[in-house]
Amino acid sequence: MARLKEMDLPIEGMHCASCVLSLDKTFGREEGVESVEADLATNKLKLVVNPKKISFEKIQTLVKNLGFKIHTDEIKLKIHGMHCASCVMNVENFLMRLDGIFDVKADLSSNSAKIYYDKNKVSLDEMKVVIESLGFEVIGIDGQLDVNEDEIYQKDLRDKLYRIIVGFFFSTVLMVLMYVHWHPFGLSMGMVSLIISIAPFLYVSLPILKAGWNGLTHKNLNMDVMYSMGIVVAYVSSILGTFNIVLDHSFMFYETAIMLPSFLLIGRYLEARAKKSTSDSIRELIGLQPTNATKITLENGEIVKEEEIPIAQIQIGDIVLVRPGDKIPVDGIVIGGESYVDESMINGEPIPKTKTVDSEVFAGTLNQDGVLQIEALKIGKETVLSNIIRLVEKAQSSRPPVQKIANTAVSYFIPTILTIAIVVFIIWYFLVGSTLLFALTTLISILVVACPCALGLATPTAVTVGIGRAAEFGILIKNGDTLENAGKINVAAFDKTGTITEGKPQVDDIITYGISEEELLQIASTIEKNSNHPIAKAIVKKAKEMDVEPLKIENFENITGKGLKAEVNGETVLAGNISLMNDFLIPEEVLIQYRNLENESKTTILIGINGEIKGIISLSDKIKENSKRTIEELHKMGITTYMLTGDNEKTALNVAEKVGIDNVEANVLPENKLDIIKDIQSNNKDGKVLFVGDGINDAPALTQADIGVAMGNGTDIAMESGDVVIMEGDLENVVAAVQFSKKVMRRIKENIFWAFAYNMILIPLAAGALYASFELMFMPEWAGLAMALSSVTVISLSLALKRYVPPVKRGI
Numbered sequence: 001m002a003r004l005k006e007m008d009l010p011i012e013g014m015h016c017a018s019c020v021l022s023l024d025k026t027f028g029r030e031e032g033v034e035s036v037e038a039d040l041a042t043n044k045l046k047l048v049v050n051p052k053k054i055s056f057e058k059i060q061t062l063v064k065n066l067g068f069k070i071h072t073d074e075i076k077l078k079i080h081g082m083h084c085a086s087c088v089m090n091v092e093n094f095l096m097r098l099d100g101i102f103d104v105k106a107d108l109s110s111n112s113a114k115i116y117y118d119k120n121k122v123s124l125d126e127m128k129v130v131i132e133s134l135g136f137e138v139i140g141i142d143g144q145l146d147v148n149e150d151e152i153y154q155k156d157l158r159d160k161l162y163r164i165i166v167g168f169f170f171s172t173v174l175m176v177l178m179y180v181h182w183h184p185f186g187l188s189m190g191m192v193s194l195i196i197s198i199a200p201f202l203y204v205s206l207p208i209l210k211a212g213w214n215g216l217t218h219k220n221l222n223m224d225v226m227y228s229m230g231i232v233v234a235y236v237s238s239i240l241g242t243f244n245i246v247l248d249h250s251f252m253f254y255e256t257a258i259m260l261p262s263f264l265l266i267g268r269y270l271e272a273r274a275k276k277s278t279s280d281s282i283r284e285l286i287g288l289q290p291t292n293a294t295k296i297t298l299e300n301g302e303i304v305k306e307e308e309i310p311i312a313q314i315q316i317g318d319i320v321l322v323r324p325g326d327k328i329p330v331d332g333i334v335i336g337g338e339s340y341v342d343e344s345m346i347n348g349e350p351i352p353k354t355k356t357v358d359s360e361v362f363a364g365t366l367n368q369d370g371v372l373q374i375e376a377l378k379i380g381k382e383t384v385l386s387n388i389i390r391l392v393e394k395a396q397s398s399r400p401p402v403q404k405i406a407n408t409a410v411s412y413f414i415p416t417i418l419t420i421a422i423v424v425f426i427i428w429y430f431l432v433g434s435t436l437l438f439a440l441t442t443l444i445s446i447l448v449v450a451c452p453c454a455l456g457l458a459t460p461t462a463v464t465v466g467i468g469r470a471a472e473f474g475i476l477i478k479n480g481d482t483l484e485n486a487g488k489i490n491v492a493a494f495d496k497t498g499t500i501t502e503g504k505p506q507v508d509d510i511i512t513y514g515i516s517e518e519e520l521l522q523i524a525s526t527i528e529k530n531s532n533h534p535i536a537k538a539i540v541k542k543a544k545e546m547d548v549e550p551l552k553i554e555n556f557e558n559i560t561g562k563g564l565k566a567e568v569n570g571e572t573v574l575a576g577n578i579s580l581m582n583d584f585l586i587p588e589e590v591l592i593q594y595r596n597l598e599n600e601s602k603t604t605i606l607i608g609i610n611g612e613i614k615g616i617i618s619l620s621d622k623i624k625e626n627s628k629r630t631i632e633e634l635h636k637m638g639i640t641t642y643m644l645t646g647d648n649e650k651t652a653l654n655v656a657e658k659v660g661i662d663n664v665e666a667n668v669l670p671e672n673k674l675d676i677i678k679d680i681q682s683n684n685k686d687g688k689v690l691f692v693g694d695g696i697n698d699a700p701a702l703t704q705a706d707i708g709v710a711m712g713n714g715t716d717i718a719m720e721s722g723d724v725v726i727m728e729g730d731l732e733n734v735v736a737a738v739q740f741s742k743k744v745m746r747r748i749k750e751n752i753f754w755a756f757a758y759n760m761i762l763i764p765l766a767a768g769a770l771y772a773s774f775e776l777m778f779m780p781e782w783a784g785l786a787m788a789l790s791s792v793t794v795i796s797l798s799l800a801l802k803r804y805v806p807p808v809k810r811g812i
Contacts, residue, residue: 007059007102008045010070012068014038027059056116073119077139084223085455087223089106091131095130107396133214167265170197171258188242193252204261208224225414238251260780263788271457274792274795275795278798289386293309295313295318318375319335321374331362332374332375332378339367340352340354341366343362398481399480400748417763420767421446421447445780446763448780454751454791457795461795465799465801466743473809478723482724483745489707492734493643493705495673495701499694503621504621505620506621511618518546521539521542524575527556527568552569553567554568563575573608601650603619603621626730629732631659640663642676646669652664673698677701691705712727732808743806
C-alpha cells in the first residue's frame with residue numbers, strides 16, 4: 001500500500017464559510033484524497049493524500065481554479081552524486097516523508113532537487129540530513145552557491161578518470177599474469193593476483209560499494225546495490241578460489257572484479273560530460289547577464305558624471321551608457337543615441353533591430369555599432385531575460401505524463417532483476433547441472449548488465465535539451481504536459497487583433513456630421529486616451545499627428561465589447577460600435593456609410609454626442625506577412641483552424657479568407673471566447689485544442705485551451721498566461737512550437753524504447769540464452785561495458801536535439 005502524506009497547505013484567499021465548503025467539496029470527490037478539512041481560522045487546507053494518485057500540481061490547479069492560492073516556500077538544491085533513476089526516486093521519496101514538505105522534483109540532468117515546503121515546519125538542515133544520509137552531497141542552494149560548481153564538476157571528472165586509469169592498468173596486469181604464470185617467492189598465481197588487486201580494487205570500487213551500502217542501510221534496492229553485489233560476488237569468489245574454500249582456482253575473477261567498476265566509471269564519466277552539455281542552453285542564457293554597468297548623470301543632455309558599478313546597484317530610473325560591443329544591462333527605453341541591437345538571444349531573430357529614442361531595449365541583448373543612453377525600467381529579476389531563465393529552468397525540470405511509464409518500470413526494475421538473477425542461477429546450477437562457475441558467471445552478468453539508468457535519463461535529458469533549443473528560437477514551452485499534448489492537437493483557434501494581424505491599426509477615414517475633423521478627433525482622442533485597446537491608441541496617435549490636444553473628461557466608463565462612454569466638457573460622449581448606439585436615431589446616410597466601410601473590412605467607430613451621431617472613424621489592421629503560411633502549415637498537419645474576434649463579421653470573414661482560416665466567430669465579447677473554446681473542446685473528443693492570443697485579454701481562453709499560446713512583444717510577454725510564450729509575436733513560431741513539442745516527445749519515446757530494448761536484449765544474453773545453441777557467453781566485464789554505454793546512448797540521442805531546426809524554419 002502506498003504511503004499516505006499529510007499536508008497542511010497555507011491558503012491565500014479564504015474569507016468565508018462558502019470558501020471552506022467549496023474546498024471541502026472539490027477535494028472530497030478527488031481520487032487520491034483520503035481526507036480533507038479546510039480551516040478558516042488558520043487559513044489552512046489539511047489533506048491526507050496518496051501521492052501516487054494525486055500530484056501536488058493537480059492540488060495546486062484545483063485550488064487555483066477555485067480562486068485561491070497555495071502559499072509555499074520554494075528552494076532548489078544542487079546535489080552531487082545522483083547518477084540513476086533510483087537515486088532520483090530515493091531523494092524524492094525520502095524527502096517527502098518530512099513533515100512540511102509538499103512536493104519534490106529531483107532532476108538527474110541538472111543534479112538538483114526543487115522542493116516546495118513550509119519553512120515553519122521543516123528546515124534546510126533537516127533536508128540536508130536526509131539527502132546526505134542517502135549518500136549524496138548537498139552543494140548548496142541554486143543561485144546562492146558559495147562554491148564554484150564548474151570546479152566541483154572538473155574535480156569529479158578527474159577523480160573518475162584517475163580511478164578508470166588505475167582500474168584498467170591493474171586489470172590488464174592481472175590478465176597478463178594469467179598467461180605468464182609468475183610465481184615470486186613461491187606464491188601461487190592466486191595469491192599474487194590477490195596481493196596485486198587489493199589496493200586497486202578498493203580504490204576503484206569504493207565509491208560504488210559505499211553507495212551500495214547506503215542503499216542497503218536505507219532498505220533501498222538501487223543500482224549501486226546491484227552493481228556492488230556483482231563486484232563483491234566476483235571478488236569474494238576469487239578469494240575463496242585462491243584458498244580453495246568451497247571453490248577452486250577456476251573461480252578467480254580478480255581482473256573482472258576490477259574491470260567491472262572501471263567500465264561503470266567510464267559510463268558515468270561520459271554520462272557526466274554529456275549531462276553537462278544538456279543544460280548548456282540555460283548556462284548560455286545566464287551568461288548573457290552582464291555583471292557591470294556604466295551609470296551616467298545628465299545635465300541639459302550632457303554627461304556630467306560617469307561611473308562603472310555592479311549591475312546589482314542599478315536602480316529603476318537610473319541612466320546607463322552602453323557602448324558598441326557591450327551587453328545592455330537593463331530593460332529600458334532609449335533616451336539618447338542610435339544603434340543596431342542584436343536581440344537574437346531573446347527572440348531568436350537573427351537580424352539586428354534599429355534602436356532610436358523611445359525604442360525599448362532588453363537586458364542581455366548586444367549593442368552593435370552606436371552609443372546608447374538608456375533609462376532603466378526593469379532591473380534584476382524583473383527583466384525579460386531573467387523571466388526567460390526562470391521559465392526555461394522551470395520547464396526543464398517538468399515531466400511529461402509519459403515519464404510515469406519509466407517511473408513505474410524503475411520502481412519494479414531492481415527487485416525483478418534480482419529475482420531473475422537468482423532464478424537463472426538456480427536453473428543453470430540445480431536444474432540444468434552446469435558448473436558452479438558458469439552459473440555464478442550468469443548471476444554476476446545479469447546483476448551488472450541490467451540498468452534502469454537509461455530509463456531515468458530518457459525523459460529529463462530530452463526535455464532539458466529540447467526546451468532549451470526551443471528557447472533559442474524565442475519559443476518558451478512552459479511544462480511537460482504541453483510537450484505531450486502537442487502531438488494530439490487537431491484544432492487551433494486564433495484571436496485576430498495582434499495575432500493574425502499586426503495589432504497596430506491605423507486611422508484611414510474620418511467622416512464628420514456637423515463638426516470639423518479636428519473637433520471630432522479631439523473629442524474621440526479625449527475619450528480613447530483612457531483605454532489601452534490598440535484601436536484607442538491608434539486614434540490618440542492620429543490626434544497627436546494633427547496636433548490636437550485632449551479635453552477635460554469625467555465619468556469614464558468602459559462598456560465591454562461595445563465601446564467607451566464619458567462626459568467631455570459636460571457633454572455625454574459615446575465611442576464604439578453600432579450596438580453601443582441603441583438609444584440613438586441613426587440617419588440612413590450614416591448607416592450606409594458605416595456599412596460601406598465595414599464591407600471594406602475596416603474597423604468602424606461611431607462617435608455620438610448627446611444622443612446624435614457626429615462622426616465615423618474607420619481603421620484598418622495589416623495582416624501579418626506570415627499568417628497565411630502559418631495556417632497553411634497547420635492544415636498540412638491536419639489541424640482545423642478557427643478565428644475568434646470581437647470585430648464585425650464582414651471584416652472577420654475578409655481576414656479569414658485572406659489567410660485561409662476554416663471557421664470564424666465574429667462579434668465575440670472577451671468573456672465569450674472562453675465559452676467558445678469549451679464548445680470546441682466538447683465537440684472535439686478525439687484531439688486537443690490550441691488557442692493563440694495576446695496573453696492578457698485572452699487569459700481565460702488561454703487557460704481553458706488544452707494548449708494556450710501567448711503572443712509576446714518583448715516587455716509584455718504575458719509570462720503567466722498560456723503554456724507557450726512566443727517572444728516576438730512571430731505567428732510562424734506557433735507551428736514551430738508544435739513541431740518542437742512533437743520532436744521532443746518522439747525523442748523521449750525513442751529513448752524509452754531503446755532503454756527497454758537494451759535490457760530486454762542483453763539480460764537474456766547475460767542469462768546464457770545463446771549458450772545452449774552456440775556456446776556463447778556474455779562475460780561480466782563486457783556486461784559492465786554494455787551497461788555503462790546504455791546511458792551514454794540515451795543522452796547522446798537527446799543531445800542530437802541541440803541541432804534540431806523545426807521544418808517551418810528551414811530555409812529561412
